[in-house]
Amino acid sequence: MNYSLIILYLRILISTFLFISAANSQAIDSEIFLKGSNVTGIVNEDGYLWVSTYGQGVYRFSFKENKWINFSTKNANLDNDFFYTIEVSKNYVWAGAADGLFVYNKLTKRWALKKFAQGGQFGNWIRSLKYDPSQNVLWIGRFRFVTRYDLNLRSYNDIDRMQGKDQKSNNIKSISFDGDSLIWFGTESGVHIYNKKKKFTDASAWRYLTNTKRGFNEEGEAVSVSDVLPEFDRVWFGTDEFVTTEQPEFNIGGIYSFDRKFYWNRISKADGLDGNGIYALGKTGNYIWAGIYEFDKIEKQEYGKGMYLINRVTGSVKKVDLNKLNISSSSILCFLFDGENMWVGTGDGLIKIRIENQLAQWSPNKNKKLRSGK
Numbered sequence: 001m002n003y004s005l006i007i008l009y010l011r012i013l014i015s016t017f018l019f020i021s022a023a024n025s026q027a028i029d030s031e032i033f034l035k036g037s038n039v040t041g042i043v044n045e046d047g048y049l050w051v052s053t054y055g056q057g058v059y060r061f062s063f064k065e066n067k068w069i070n071f072s073t074k075n076a077n078l079d080n081d082f083f084y085t086i087e088v089s090k091n092y093v094w095a096g097a098a099d100g101l102f103v104y105n106k107l108t109k110r111w112a113l114k115k116f117a118q119g120g121q122f123g124n125w126i127r128s129l130k131y132d133p134s135q136n137v138l139w140i141g142r143f144r145f146v147t148r149y150d151l152n153l154r155s156y157n158d159i160d161r162m163q164g165k166d167q168k169s170n171n172i173k174s175i176s177f178d179g180d181s182l183i184w185f186g187t188e189s190g191v192h193i194y195n196k197k198k199k200f201t202d203a204s205a206w207r208y209l210t211n212t213k214r215g216f217n218e219e220g221e222a223v224s225v226s227d228v229l230p231e232f233d234r235v236w237f238g239t240d241e242f243v244t245t246e247q248p249e250f251n252i253g254g255i256y257s258f259d260r261k262f263y264w265n266r267i268s269k270a271d272g273l274d275g276n277g278i279y280a281l282g283k284t285g286n287y288i289w290a291g292i293y294e295f296d297k298i299e300k301q302e303y304g305k306g307m308y309l310i311n312r313v314t315g316s317v318k319k320v321d322l323n324k325l326n327i328s329s330s331s332i333l334c335f336l337f338d339g340e341n342m343w344v345g346t347g348d349g350l351i352k353i354r355i356e357n358q359l360a361q362w363s364p365n366k367n368k369k370l371r372s373g374k
Contacts, residue, residue: 030326030353033351034068037056040083040333041334049061049343051350052084055082057073058078058083058093082097086129096127116156120144128174130176137149137151138151139183143172145158145160169187169208174227186227191225191228192208220251224239225240234258239255241253245297254266254276267310275294276295280332282335284355289307290307291306306319306330308320331348
């Protein structure tokens with residue numbers, strides 16, 4: 001039995017509990033960066049944090065130097081400012097835009113643009129990226145097609161996952177790794193499951209789940225999967241809300257948990273959320289973090305509705321008071337937990353929330369706010 005991992009898990013669990021207590025009663029240990037930026041993606045590597053934004057390019061933060069570097073048209077070191085996602089490896093950084101994949105070579109310190117021939121007008125819209133270091137493969141989620149880039153062979157392979165005539169089943173929104181064998185690809189009408197132990201050209205390596213045959217409780221006319229968060233005994237899905245007066249049940253949204261066998265459970269406004277649209281999911285200990293939005297069927301616009309913590313054991317739902325985090329935007333777009341801090345990308349900056357704290361500070365006679373992470 002690995003006691004160090006158990007102790008770490010307990011520390012994270014207790015820290016998240018303290019965060020919830022702080023969120024309900026006092027100031028939260030947090031820090032704001034990149035004020036004014038619409039943060040769409042966050043990844044880390046040894047010594048650095050990389051952030052994609054929609055409007056201000058790509059940022060890199062050096063923990064050692066405590067310094068930010070901005071790649072943007074303003075600084076004449078990147079030919080685009082509008083990015084949806086970001087990923088990093090030992091030698092490269094990839095940023096997804098509407099007109100292709102931008103690749104940063106760490107050795108030459110230059111950006112290049114990769115275009116894709118297949119997929120038509122929107123074939124170069126990159127919405128999700130995930131790097132697999134075990135195979136040295138980058139998975140690219142495009143508006144049309146999944147693309148597998150083998151860095152060893154320097155080979156791009158476009159994978160058409162359209163189911164029948166359903167084009168939305170080939171519109172990739174999210175990519176998540178599940179252990180050492182499965183990859184989940186969220187689409188605008190369901191989710192693909194790929195067993196990477198098999199060749200990607202092997203049809204038996206792929207499965208598809210949608211809101212039929214008991215999937216997603218068979219709710220709504222369709223299901224659009226914005227994020228996937230796998231655990232050992234279940235999988236969490238964030239789904240999009242898109243309803244109109246003419247189609248009030250089209251994409252009903254909500255958070256689903258699936259026990260990997262038969263049982264599906266949905267968490268929605270009926271359970272305490274302020275909206276049914278889900279931007280992103282994160283996790284610390286026994287808590288699922290969720291960025292929520294509501295779709296106005298009259299104005300046909302999304303409105304951010306803040307951040308929630310869901311107890312994955314009891315199912316209880318708690319809203320985080322954004323005022324205690326000094327967050328001026330209610331659009332919570334992405335999460336990254338680095339083992340100590342939860343980084344939260346919002347429509348108006350990047351937030352660092354301290355989760356892991358020294359056990360010595362948790363003594364009963366020290367009822368103080370959490371230690372600063374600065």
